[in-house]
Amino acid sequence: MKLDTKTYEEKMKKTISVYSHELETIRAGRANATVLEKVTVDYYGAPTQINAIAAVTVTDARTLAITPWDPSTLKNIERAILASDVGITPANDGKVIRLVFPTLTEERRKELTKEITRMGEDAKVAIRNIRRDANDKCKEMKKNGEMTEDEQKASEKSVQEITDKYIKEVDAVTDAKNKEIMSI
Helix, strand or coil: CCCCCHHHHHHHHHHHHHHHHHHHCCCCCCCCHHHHCCCEEEECCEEEEHHHHEEEEEEECCEEEEEECCHHHHHHHHHHHHHCCCCCCCEECCCCEEEECCCCCHHHHHHHHHHHHHHHHHHHHHHHHHHHHHHHHHHHHHHCCCCCHHHHHHHHHHHHHHHHHHHHHHHHHHHHHHHHHHHC
16 A cells, blocks of 8 residues: 555645745835735734735835725824834825835845745755655554555655655746846
8 A cells, every 4th residue: 555645745735835925925126915914903902914904006016005994094004014024114195105115236136035045945844844754654654564665665756756846846936036036
């Protein structure tokens, strides 16, 4: 009986998905509402995401406009953005908060590519940990007599092929994001 690799493959897919989502939150010189996902505002005593209490729109390639549905929350939203690690100073005109994304310097682009590469390495480590768990399961099944040595080898080979596939996918996602950063 070979190891069922479906659950391990699903975990690897999830790792890629999480990594891709993390990359979306990196500020790359273009207006992107996902940079505000981690910012929470104190809304009547409860931490609330900005997109739950305001309309967030991209007005041009480098500007985000935040229009709160309740104008009394404008100051709280502004404070939350200033306190966050977004790195952009909000401009408040009394009705709308504007975030103007500055163009990236060469130095900042290189910093971002290093950060993206580090995040890619973390994703690869997570995938390799999933491979290790699968191989440990193979050894356990062999030890318990649930599979033969040949089945164990075949299962480990299949797990390695899946691992290689997802490592390549992490590399592809990392390279694409690095090219995007360097071309801005």
